[in-house]
Amino acid sequence: MPFKQISPEFSVSGQLTLDDVREAAAQGFRTIICNRPDGEEPGQLSSRAVQDQAEALGMKFTYIPVSSSGLVASDGVKMRAALEALPSPVLAYCRSGARSGKVWNLAAEASRPTAAEHAYDIVIVGGGSAGIATASSMLKRNANLTIAVIDPADVHYYQPGWTMVGAGVFSAEFTRRSERSVMPRGVEWIKKSVSGFSPETNAVTLEDGSSVSYRVLVACPGIKLDxxxxxxxxxxxxxxxxxxxxxxxxxxxxxxxxxxxxxxxxxxxxxxxxxxxxxxxxxxxxxxxxxxxxxxxxxxxxxxxxxxxxxxxxxxxxxxxxxxxxxxxxxxxxxxxxxxxxxxxxxxxxxxxxxxxxxxxxxxxxxxxxxxxPQVAPDFVRNSPLAAANGFIEVNEATLQHVRYPNIFALGDACSASNAKTMAAARKQAPVVAVNALAVLEGKSPVADYDGYGSCPLTVERGKIVLAEFGYGGKLLPSFPNWLIDGTRPSRLSWLLKDTILPPIYWHGMLKGHEWMVKPHKIGAA
Structure with missing residues (x-):
């Protein structure tokens, strides 16, 4: 399939085959954009198959389907956001290549904001446990910060409780509250989805094409359940x-x-x-x-x-x-x-x-x-300049600072650190990111480090838990003396911790910025 060049950084094509994807990689394309809706005709190669092949060859991929019945303004906005966030040169495809060319023109014509609509000291992408805890920890240290939390969700979940719901220990309602009820006072909640990152201009692009600028970005959008x-x-x-x-x-x-x-x-x-x-x-x-x-x-x-x-x-x-x-x-x-x-x-x-x-x-x-x-990084993370080879946000494992953009931090399930992806890990990471982000905001280097701590209360029977607590490299990091809780053995006290103590610690401690047993460790301290 021949590729038609529209500009030095953008080309179009008809429906790609897997051989075409290999040829695109050989020609040096760094991103493939699919503008053709899946299932448009029988036997059509799915966007997922193209994505898997592209990513296996080291290219980025994003799916921006455009209807054959005609383009709408939002198509241009989405295309523009992708072209700004993804590495070039870009190859876009549809059935014949015509729609891809038209949506590129629409993207070029779409009005670009002369300045970001909003500017904040801190922008936090993700209003889950990691994002809310980090915002609260920052405000505890400096109540004058301007902080925006970007998240479209109406509901906030205590996800560690779902195992207990499945066992009939908790009710499902026990694990949910409104997102508004957990949003810290003093932050602005932007109730929209993120479509891309522009780290070179310190901006986050939203689903409607608007942008939000920051001095420091904290990215914690979670993980995608595939x-x-x-x-x-x-x-x-x-x-x-x-x-x-x-x-x-x-x-x-x-x-x-x-x-x-x-x-x-x-x-x-x-x-x-x-x-x-x-x-x-x-x-x-x-x-x-x-x-x-x-x-x-x-x-x-x-x-x-x-x-x-x-x-x-x-x-x-x-x-x-x-x-x-x-x-x-x-x-x-x-x-x-x-x-x-x-x-x-x-x-x-x-x-x-x-x-x-x-x-x-x-x-x-x-x-x-x-x-x-299976679980992967969210699409807008995988297809962004922030992503590591595995698709997650590439950070220094100790400071959780991005390896290429010093005013960006990431924590929680979306970051590339090799720790276990648990709520307990986010609880330990949030204060580290809070103090490090504030240090960078003041023109300093990060001051705290994270040891990879994560906790997995393994509910081996109703009433007993093996409390696994460990850090990087599988190093055991118990929170309690062995005489109180031996984490390698089943314990009723560990069940009490999971069943009775941890939920209120989550709602009234972690999300409120109380750093009980998780004070940030200073770099170089014993």
Whole structure:
């Protein structure tokens, strides 16, 4: 497929094939933009297939579908934002290339703001736990800051509670509050989505084409749950025995399935890393088994855990205690077994399993299946100048400062640091980012460092938890003396922490800027 050059930095093409994508990479294109809606005609190569090929070849990709019935102004705004944020040269494609050329013209004609509509000391992208905690920590130190938090959500969730919802311990309503109720006083909430970053001009582009400028940017937009990466999953979630505690509306369905299952086969899956809360896939298994044990039906249920990885848990010190429960519940472990498809109507799950040097596909029948989806950085992060090769925001692991843009910081699930992606990690990161961002705002270097701390309370049975706490490299970082809580052994006190203490600490401590047990560590201090 020949590529037609519109400008030195922009070319267009008709529908690409995978060979065309390879040719584009060979010609030096750095970004591919798809302007053709998926499913426009039978047999059309999906944008997802093009994206996978492009990213495998080191190119950026974004999807800006334009209807064949005609362009609208917002198409030009989105295209302009992408062209400003993505590396060039750019190759855009549609059915014939005509729409891509027209939308490029529309982008060029779209009115550019002569100055950013808003300017702030600090702009925080993401109003989840990381963003709200960081804003609160900053305001505790300097109430005169101008801070904007950008997030389109109406609802704020306590996501660590969803495992407990799936086990019938918490109600779903216990884990949600309005976003407005958690927004710190003194910040401006911009209730819009972000479409791109322009670090060279210190600006964030919003979905409507407007921009917000900053002196310091804190990016914590979370992680994308890629449900569509598993064939057939989206169509069957919430029915046919297919559930996931990774969604607020599905966790109660998990509890219902566990209560109703008296015999049969229960599958639990874990996708490739990175994922948020790496212990959560097996937590759902342990708590389900504990409920079946209490109901005296566990012996009639075939429990299977399919893990894409090669080990039960990434920090070896906690594995012996976990294996005791695997044996107790007679759960069968399937390592290097990745879920790739779900047929809900037939109640069949398909896995790709590594066998030596080969990979085979295996079909497993189920009566219920708890699925954890693959997880990636949000699209507007992956396709931005802030992204590392893995798509996440590239930061220094100690200071959480961007490696190329010193007035940008990132934390939480969207940053590239190798820590476990947990709420406990964000709780520890927020004060570090707060003091470092304020230091940069004053023209200084970062003053605090982060040790990679993350916590994973592994709910091995109803009433007991293995409290995994560790940092970079799997180093154990316990918060309590061993005589009080031995994190490598199941503990009732750890369950009390998870069940009773941590929720109010989250709502009334972390989100309010109270840094109990997480004061930022000064660089160079013992």
């Amino acid at each position: 449900w569509d990466a598993i064939e057939g999953l989206t169509d069957t979630l919430g029915k046919n025995g297919v559930t996931s505690n990774y969604r607020y509306d599905l966790a109660p369905y998990t509890n219902r399935l566990v209560k109703d299952l008296k015999s049969g086969r229960a599958l639990f899956t874990q996708p490739p890393m990175p994922i948020k809360c790496a212990g959560a896939p097996q937590k759902s298994m342990y708590l389900s088994c504990s409920n079946w044990e209490r109901a005296a039906v566990l012996g009639d249920i075939d429990v299977q855990f399919h893990n894409s990885g090669a080990v039960l848990f990434g920090v070896a010190a906690y594995v012996p205690a976990l294996m005791e429960y695997v044996d107790r519940y007679n759960a069968h472990l399937n390592f290097e077994s990745k879920l790739v498809a779900v047929n809900g109507a037939a109640k069949v799950a398909t896995f790709e399993q590594k066998r030596g040097d080969s990979v085979i596909r295996v079909e497993e029948k189920f009566d219920m299946i708890h699925v954890v989806p």
